[in-house]
Amino acid sequence: MKMKIKTWPHFKGELPSYQSAGASGFDVRAQLEGKALTLKKGERALVPTGLSFEIPLGYEIQARPRSGWAAKHGLSLMNTPGTIDADYRGEVKVILVNLGQEDVVIQDQDRCAQLVVCPIYQAQFELVSDLSDTERGAGGFGSTGKA
Numbered sequence: 001m002k003m004k005i006k007t008w009p010h011f012k013g014e015l016p017s018y019q020s021a022g023a024s025g026f027d028v029r030a031q032l033e034g035k036a037l038t039l040k041k042g043e044r045a046l047v048p049t050g051l052s053f054e055i056p057l058g059y060e061i062q063a064r065p066r067s068g069w070a071a072k073h074g075l076s077l078m079n080t081p082g083t084i085d086a087d088y089r090g091e092v093k094v095i096l097v098n099l100g101q102e103d104v105v106i107q108d109q110d111r112c113a114q115l116v117v118c119p120i121y122q123a124q125f126e127l128v129s130d131l132s133d134t135e136r137g138a139g140g141f142g143s144t145g146k147a
Contacts, residue, residue, distance in 0.1 A: 001117065004054035008091050011050025013109055025064060025114035028092070032108040039098040039106065044078050046093050047112050055086040055117070062116045063094050074100025077113060084115075 005015060010033055016026040030037070031050035039045055055061055063082035069075040078095035094113040098104050106112060136144065 001056070001059075003056070003117070006052040006054075008048075008050045008052070010048065016051070016115070025116040027066065027111040027114050028094070029109045030106050030112040032106070034108050036108065037106045039075070039096060039104045041074075041098050041100055041102065044095055044097040047096050047106065049092045049094065049112075051092050052089055053084065053092065054089070055084065057086050058119060059086055060084060060118055060120045061092075062118050063092070063113050064116060066111060066114055069104075073102070073104045074098060075104050081116075086120075 007015075008031075010031050012031070013029055016028055018026050028049040028051060031048045037045055037047070053061060061084040063077055063080070063084065065076040065080055076097050076099055078097045082094065084092055092115075096106065096112060
């Protein structure tokens, strides 16, 4: 799939790329204009990537945390996965959150998130008075047990 990508004036570095033949996501880098960003525990920040995408209709881009930072430092995305809609043309920014126990310093050009291109389907809603029965029924959180 070909996808058009635009860089913003504050973007520097190389365009994103997949790091292996089987990679699902590509990393994006923090574009902090040479400054470091310190996220104290519990804090969040909107981090610019300097990139915009022309996503084909029928697809979205999902923003996801990078597993290494999540495991080692508790760094995640506030709305994971974040959705970038096909009709959005603005700069992609990610909402980083520090869920760890110590401050995390994000440097300019650090790989701050991974983006995954995913197909989407839009539902056609039909109003009904009843839904079909299932074994679970209306059982909610924890209703199916722990295992």
